[in-house]
Amino acid sequence: xxxxxxxxxxxxxxxxxxxxxxxxxxxxxxxxxxxxxxxxxxxxxxxxxxxxxxxxxxxxxxxxxxxxxxxxxxxxxxxxxxxxxxxxxxxxxxxxxxxxxxxxxxxxxxxxxxxxxxxxxxxxxxxxxxxxxxxx
Amino acid sequence: xxxxxxxxxxxxxxxxxxxxxxxxxxxxxxxxxxxxxxxxxxxxxxxxxxxxxxxxxxxxxxxxxxxxxxxxxxxxxxxxxxxxxxxxxxxxxxxxxxxxxxxxxxxxxxxxxxxxxxxxxxxxxxxxxxxxxxxxxxxxxxxxxxxxxxxxxxxxxxxxxxxxxxxxxxxxxxxxxxxxxxxxxxxxxxxxxxxxxxxxxxxxxxxxxxxxxxxxxxxxxxxxxxxxxxxxxxxxxxxxxxxxxxxxxxxxxxxxxxxxxxxxxxxxxxxxxxxxxxxxxxxxxxxxxxxxxxxxxxxxxxxxxxxxxxxxxxxxxxxxxxxxxxxxxxxxxxxxxxxxxxxxxxxxxxxxxxxxxxxxxxxxxxxxxxxxxxxxxxxxxxxxxxxxxxxxxxxxxxxxxxxxxxxxxxxxxxxxxxxxxxxxxxxxxxxxxxxxxxxxxxxxxxxxxxxxxxxxxxxxxxxxxxx
Numbered sequence: 246x247x248x249x250x251x252x253x254x255x256x257x258x259x260x261x262x263x264x265x266x267x268x269x270x271x272x273x274x275x276x277x278x279x280x281x282x283x284x285x286x287x288x289x290x291x292x293x294x295x296x297x298x299x300x301x302x303x304x305x306x307x308x309x310x311x312x313x314x315x316x317x318x319x320x321x322x323x324x325x326x327x328x329x330x331x332x333x334x335x336x337x338x339x340x341x342x343x344x345x346x347x348x349x350x351x352x353x354x355x356x357x358x359x360x361x362x363x364x365x366x367x368x369x370x371x372x373x374x375x376x377x378x379x380x381x
Numbered sequence: 382x383x384x385x386x387x388x389x390x391x392x393x394x395x396x397x398x399x400x401x402x403x404x405x406x407x408x409x410x411x412x413x414x415x416x417x418x419x420x421x422x423x424x425x426x427x428x429x430x431x432x433x434x435x436x437x438x439x440x441x442x443x444x445x446x447x448x449x450x451x452x453x454x455x456x457x458x459x460x461x462x463x464x465x466x467x468x469x470x471x472x473x474x475x476x477x478x479x480x481x482x483x484x485x486x487x488x489x490x491x492x493x494x495x496x497x498x499x500x501x502x503x504x505x506x507x508x509x510x511x512x513x514x515x516x517x518x519x520x521x522x523x524x525x526x527x528x529x530x531x532x533x534x535x536x537x538x539x540x541x542x543x544x545x546x547x548x549x550x551x552x553x554x555x556x557x558x559x560x561x562x563x564x565x566x567x568x569x570x571x572x573x574x575x576x577x578x579x580x581x582x583x584x585x586x587x588x589x590x591x592x593x594x595x596x597x598x599x600x601x602x603x604x605x606x607x608x609x610x611x612x613x614x615x616x617x618x619x620x621x622x623x624x625x626x627x628x629x630x631x632x633x634x635x636x637x638x639x640x641x642x643x644x645x646x647x648x649x650x651x652x653x654x655x656x657x658x659x660x661x662x663x664x665x666x667x668x669x670x671x672x673x674x675x676x677x678x679x680x681x682x683x684x685x686x687x688x689x690x691x692x693x694x695x696x697x698x699x700x701x702x703x704x705x706x707x708x709x710x711x712x713x714x715x716x717x718x719x720x721x722x723x724x725x726x727x728x729x730x731x732x733x734x735x736x737x738x739x740x741x742x743x744x745x746x747x748x749x750x751x752x753x754x755x756x757x758x759x760x761x762x763x764x765x766x767x768x769x770x771x772x773x774x775x776x777x778x779x780x781x782x783x784x785x786x787x788x789x790x791x792x793x794x795x796x797x798x799x800x801x802x803x804x805x806x807x808x809x810x811x812x813x814x815x816x817x818x819x820x821x822x823x824x825x826x827x828x829x830x831x832x833x834x835x836x837x838x839x840x841x842x843x844x845x846x847x848x
Binding site: 250251252253257258259282283312315316318319320322324347349350352353354355357358359360361362364378380381 | 474475476512513515571574580583626630648
């Protein structure tokens, strides 16, 4: 399983994403995020953007990564559907993200931001797990 | 936590500072027994988390529409001492100055019902909404500072709205002291194409008819009567405000470490009120407040123009003046009487409405149910730092609502009640299903009988447009 939505926050949306390593974790969390924003299955990969982000540790990098994707999608006016992490370590991520120009009929809802509410990124036996709450 | 609430009277419940270690203030919940019985235990826990913040002034309040949010309950008010307290980007939240404007008309329900099937799609074309919606107003980046500093004054000077609008907005449509030098390039980039857009989620534009007038004299003073049509617009500061909040949440996270502030939840990030991190946020937040005021007035003008096309009359002759416009998520420096002494406090309202004596409080019901217009009271100054509720308040999570309801079915059920609903995505209609919210009538009964605002008007929806 890549991600699972949870029912514990009344106002907004919470999900858990999984990955065998940080690369997969970051890709799956991004996919979960964009499955809220748009009809991700219907989004092609015609346009690709290269993104690079830095932060102080892996936890903050995850928040920054998802927050950066929301901002990039708004500024470039794109819905993203494919996330390819090229390089990642605890403080730095380089990725190619692909999608297509925003069309209202493929939209779902606006995600305002990534919150710290019950945010947790953990290394577990099988890899990594992150809990993310979105402000809708 | 809820078991520690003590009932003070029919509408006031207190959780004393002894309930949990590290509480610096009491918590107070306003609501009748039905509201309290239904309130989530976690919402009360979140309320007590806020009481642990430095310089907090008792009590931290949850209003009857409160429910679990991120960091603090949505539907809360927290006051902090001007010198010893904090200013918190976390408490104010991401949608800075999410709020409501209501436009009056002298049109009667029957006149509008005749045209509603044309009116709703025309409004849908005129007011950009949904995810990724771009404003028709493409702002030259050099003009953005004018919006951030002058708010609705900028709008009026540029042909959106009129001077009369300024007089009917909280803060007259502009919080003074906004400083654009405190805004990141990323926020600017997100802000330039979204002015004049509704957004999505719980943001909406609703055509309503006045079904009940509870106070004829006040309604007359406002030039509103039974059966009049009103237009309610709910939206915020869009990507601009979201980015300002995200930027300062990170900055204030640093401040929490720097000033050794102990917090029970990372989302409650804050900085001492007199610190650079606190003051910079306050100045940046005001930019987002002004952006949002402007956003709503730009759309107000497009709504007026759409009515002109559909009803073939000019908007002035339809009496389409702003009844009032207000903020839900905001930090303000206000004077309040504490134990007989006037003190300056940083009031954080999150999903709450200012309710000073004479203030107009616009309260949105859930989609398909009644909305209300209330008037502020002296009692609100005494017990809720001049605040009242902001809406019905969610009773079910968005995810649960999507599982339980189907957008198309909601749409046809609303049509059965004579309410035309249009949304960019059917999923939004499911998320916002009326049954996913609390009973707004219970919420209003609570704030009215608690005396923190007084019922003046009740409205029923005729048509709704969701992002």
